[in-house]
Amino acid sequence: MSFRHSTLLASSLAVLLLAGCTVGPKYQRPQVPVPPSYRGGAVVNSTPADAKATAASLGAEKWSTVFQDPVLQKLISEAITNNYDIRIAAQRILEEQDQLGITRAQEYPTLSGGASYNTIGLPASISKALGGNNNNSNTGRKNIYAGGLSLSAAWNLDFWGYYRSQTAAARDQLLASTWARRMTIDTVVENVATAYFQLRTLDAELAITRQTVAARKNSLQLTQTLERGGSGTLEDVRQAQESLYQATAQIPDLERQIAQEEDALSILLGRNPGPVLHGNLSSVDWPDPHQVPAGLPLQLLERRPDIEEAEAQLRADNANVDVARARFFPQLSITGNGGTDSSQFKQLFDGSNILWYVTGSLTQSIFDAGSLRNNLHLTQAEKQQQVLTYSQTIQKAFQNVSDSLIALHRYREYRAQEEKYVAAAKDATRLARMRYKGGATSYLEVLTNDTTYYQAQISLLTAREQEAISFVQLYSALGGGWQ
Incomplete structure (x- = not known):
């Protein structure tokens, strides 16, 4: 074999070896402290059956399984299809796909004729x-x-992986955009469900207020009848009128809140502001939060879209460091x-x-006044910043879950006490009306108990609303909603 052929063979082997080289370390996921369980998890998963299902998680369920109210399902489905934030996020994915194609093309020869x-x-x-x-x-x-x-x-x-690293960064940017879209869907589902339960609460509050107005009209007629018969007083009539007007004044304000809530929900659905489907008040399927498996905190790292997005961005930044390192070497x-x-x-x-x-x-760069070195330091700083962002995202996710678990448990207790409060206030109002009709007491006692009963009903609605919203927030915090 001639010297010329030996040199050619050695050069070819060197090219093959160098073609697979990269100059940066392989990506490793940062170590983040993960608690063994969620704070507040024990108060929800407190039964033996729940303990057996510790590894299960509400966040793994599809939204159509979690929210079984048919009206809410229609609204969520429409929002996922038409919401502008989701559609914008989808366009960003297409943009990143094209950018990946442009970047990847640099790895291949170009041919023109x-x-x-x-x-x-x-x-x-x-x-x-x-x-x-x-x-x-x-x-x-x-x-x-x-x-x-x-x-x-x-x-x-591409001896030093310069173009391959750029492709890897573009691929991870695409993945980050994909997870960002899923996070947007998660947020929209949470917002639609929250707005829906707030709207239904206002509907129920309006219905109770109208019932109260009707009852107070009857009370006013009763006081007027008794006053004309001589067994009542004009003061009783005036007090009945005051309570009636006070309740009636609540109706326009509640109708305003309902219309504004409909407008907000319409925007989430991708519509212009306007009426939305409510459904029958008696058919509202409030979520049952009595059995809520939270799962293990470690599972959250693989389920929450914002955590996955942060890690994909971190991998992209790591690849950009490799790109900056490769620029120190000769380009052939x-x-x-x-x-x-x-x-x-x-x-x-x-x-x-x-x-x-x-x-x-x-x-080969001979003198660049530190441009390459500073560019490397820049990419390394961006990577370290993203490491901190990734860790912070995980900590906030743990906090979201813990806060939602605690809120769900406390609002459940709150709602249970409010139910007792409503039952007691209702009975007290009934007894006060009976005593007033029998002439055993003044209308002031009726008015006091009636006001207490009305406030108790509104408080119960608020408790039920907050319990439902806490359930929605927990589902979102556990990474559910985008499936």
């Missing part, structure tokens, strides 16, 4: 001076024809050009008319 055709007409004087044969006997002019084909190729050899490119040119088409592909050449170039 061309064709040319030229005609030169020489006047007779020049043609005669050149001594050529005229091909136009009438004018003495001479026409010269020429045509050609060309082909060029270029390839930047190969360029080839070839073509053919002839005045006769049949000789266009004749070997004597073909021209080609291949060149290679090696470029």
Whole structure:
């Protein structure tokens, strides 16, 4: 084997080895302290059956399984399809897909071709001076024809993983955008469910207020009848009127709140502000939060879209560090050009008319006033910042779950006490009305108990609303909603 062939073989082997090299360390997920359980988890998963299902999680369930109210399901489905934030997030994914295609194309050779055709007409004087044969006997002019084909190729050899790292960064950016869209869906589902339960609470409050108005109208008629019969007083009539007007004044304000809540929900649905579907008040399917498996905190790292998005961004930043490191090394490119040119088409592909050449170039920065070094430090700082962002995102996720678990448990207790409060206030109001009709007490006692009963009903609605919203927030905090 000749020295020339040995050198060529060694060079080829070196190219094959270097083509797989990268200059940065392999990505490793940062170590983040993970608690063994959620604070507040024990108060929800307190039964033996719940303990057996510790590894299960509400967040793994589909939203259509968690929210079984048919009206709410229709609203969520419409929001996922038409919400502008979700649609914008989807367009960002398409943008990142195109960017990935552009970046990945740099790893491959480029090839371009061309064709040319030229005609030169020489006047007779020049043609005669050149001594050529005229091909136009009438004018003495001479026409010269020429045509050609060309082909060029270029390839930047990726010895140090410069282009591969750029592709990896673009791929992780695409993944981050995908998780960002899922997080947007999660947020929209949470907001729609929350707005729906708030709207239904206002509907129920309006219904109770109208019932209260009707009852107080009857009370006013009763006081007027008793006053005319001499067994009542004008003061009782005035107190009945005050309580009636006070309750009636609540109706316009509740109708305002309902209309504004509908407008907010319409925007979430991708509509212009306007009425939305409520459904029958008696058919509202409030979530049952008595059995809520929270799962293990470690599972949250693989389920919450915002955590996955933060890690994908971290991997992209890690790849950008590799890109910055690769710029310190020489860049090798190969360029080839070839073509053919002839005045006769049949000789266009004749070997004597073909021209080609291949060149290679090696470029290395000698002096850049610290630009490469500072660029590397910049990417490293961005990566470290994202490490902190990733860790912070996880901690906030744990806090979201713990806060939601605690809130759900406390609002459950609150609602149970409010139910007892409503039952007691209702009975006290009934007894006060009976005593008033029998002349055993003044209307003031009726008014006091009636006001207490009305406030107790509103408080119970608020407790039930907060319990339902806490359930929605827990589902979202556990990474549910985007499935």
